[in-house]
Amino acid sequence: MNTNTLLKDKRTLFWTLQFAGWSGWAMSFYLGVIMWGSPPQNYLWYLPLIATIGMGLSLVLRGIYRYMWEMDLPRRIVAIVAGSYGAGLVWMACRGTIFYNMFPTERKTSERGGMEFLSYFDGAISAFWVMLVWSALYFGIKNYLQAQAEKERSLKALSMAHEAQLKMLQYQLNPHFLFNTLNAISTLVLDKNNELANVMVTRLSRFLRYTLDNDPMQKVTVSEEVEALKLYLDIEKVRFDERLQLRFNIQPEASGAMMPSLLLQPLVENSIKYAIAHAINGGYISVNARVEPDTLVLEVADDGPGLDVNNGVSTNGGGVGLSNCRERLNEIYHERQSFTLGKTEPHGLTITIRIPLEYGKEVQ
Structure with missing residues (x-):
């Protein structure tokens, strides 16, 4: 004993x-x-x-x-x-x-x-x-x-409060996304574009399956997070078609690093809402991951109108997605993380996340 x-x-x-x-x-x-x-x-x-x-x-x-x-x-x-x-x-x-x-x-x-x-x-x-x-x-x-x-x-x-807080933050992400997707599917059905509507339903089911199978307490690799992000963006591509341009730049040494699951999805959703949806010609969203000494750096950038930023913080909030992401990082990493907002040249918003560099699947 x-x-x-x-x-x-x-x-x-x-x-x-x-x-x-x-x-x-x-x-x-x-x-x-x-x-x-x-x-x-x-x-x-x-x-x-x-x-x-x-x-x-x-x-x-x-x-x-x-x-x-x-x-x-x-x-x-x-x-x-x-x-x-x-x-x-x-x-x-x-x-x-x-x-x-x-x-x-x-x-x-x-x-x-x-x-x-x-x-x-x-x-x-x-x-x-x-x-x-x-x-x-x-x-x-x-x-x-x-x-x-x-x-x-x-x-x-x-620990129970910590887990409940993370789950609450994750579950806040879904309603807005589901509302928009179901509206898009409804529009496609009314336009009798049943084939494309079926494609969206299939992609939506795959994405929801991923979100249900992944606990917010569980970390995933950057490559797994990118694959989940692509499931989400496949749905949005149906809505915006060529108006939505995607750029991924994932360093090989960063692809196996660990990060909280579905961390980037609300940030990309925020970019679609404010940078793509209201732009006549659309725009691009860039997702980058790189490794610095003992640090994993994640970036989500767009070429939208951007936000008023002062010392890495938005002066006018920035929406639920940004605040949820910031709170979730604080719950998991406390002072060992940073979440900053910056300007994309010539215009747009760049969100930079720095978290401790980890390899190998671990449960937080």
């Missing part, structure tokens, strides 16, 4: 520590007796017996502590000290009774020396410290386990 499994199984952990702790006490006590002289015969039977009694008394303390766990700190401290002292007195009484019955010659020696009461008093103080140390370890370990459990619950809640 590994350490993580043991920490999660509190019952097994408790009994493991109980046996280890009391066995360690018995062994150290025996070694201490050997250092001061030769122990009485059958002493190795005596030590396990009193260690077992001590363990039983510690279980009584455990029940008391569990009952008063929610009490305020001063009352808990009083309960710990009083409980440890009471358990120490009972334990020492049991030890004395068993010892002097198992080793009667030791009792006679003690009585002749007049040291029986003093020996018992010293032993009771020692037993109190043993029980107090046990109590401190019990509270320390229990508090540690509770803190770890609370931390795990917090991390799990944060």
